[in-house]
Amino acid sequence: MKKILFVCLGNICRSPMAEAVMKKLVKDRGLETNYEIDSAGLISYHEGEGADPRMKMHARRHGYLLTHISRPVRELDFDLFDYIVSMDDSNWDKLHCLAPTAEAAAKIVRMTDYCHTHVIDHVPDPYYGGDQGFENVIEILEDACGGMLEDLENQP
Numbered sequence: 512m513k514k515i516l517f518v519c520l521g522n523i524c525r526s527p528m529a530e531a532v533m534k535k536l537v538k539d540r541g542l543e544t545n546y547e548i549d550s551a552g553l554i555s556y557h558e559g560e561g562a563d564p565r566m567k568m569h570a571r572r573h574g575y576l577l578t579h580i581s582r583p584v585r586e587l588d589f590d591l592f593d594y595i596v597s598m599d600d601s602n603w604d605k606l607h608c609l610a611p612t613a614e615a616a617a618k619i620v621r622m623t624d625y626c627h628t629h630v631i632d633h634v635p636d637p638y639y640g641g642d643q644g645f646e647n648v649i650e651i652l653e654d655a656c657g658g659m660l661e662d663l664e665n666q667p
């Protein structure tokens with residue numbers, strides 16, 4: 512069983528979208544029993560809320576249903592998950608501050624490091640932007656999650 516936690520700032524746009532993209536990839540390949548996939552945020556401001564309605568609307572257009580409820584990252588997550596996936600440099604820095612041990616910090620990876628077609632170093636925060644930002648997030652996450660799943664399935 513491989514356990515993946517996607518993390519962004521608010522856990523209402525990028526990380527719940529990544530969770531939905533990866534869950535669909537895993538389901539489409541019949542790998543559901545091999546993966547546990549969740550998402551969380553670095554601020555608790557949106558705790559208990561569903562995904563941003565704009566993210567939900569764009570997700571639906573691409574065939575994804577976002578059902579995740581926002582929750583903050585907990586220290587326990589570093590024990591429970593094998594991969595803690597950050598969306599940008601700010602997430603990366605905050606996750607390293609939260610990681611209780613060096614072993615825990617070694618679980619933090621960058622989402623965009625798994626991209627095959629996009630040459631970028633972060634998933635841009637769409638929160639204060641327009642429609643194109645949300646579409647861009649989905650396009651990047653489909654590339655990155657596809658690359659990540661391929662990597663994980665090729666591991667011995």
Ligand code: 4NP
Pocket residue numbers: 519520521522523524525526556636637638
């Ligand atoms: P996310 O987007 O980190 O992709 O979920 C944001 C959500 C909320 C805020 C910022 C970014 N906020 O400032 O409340």
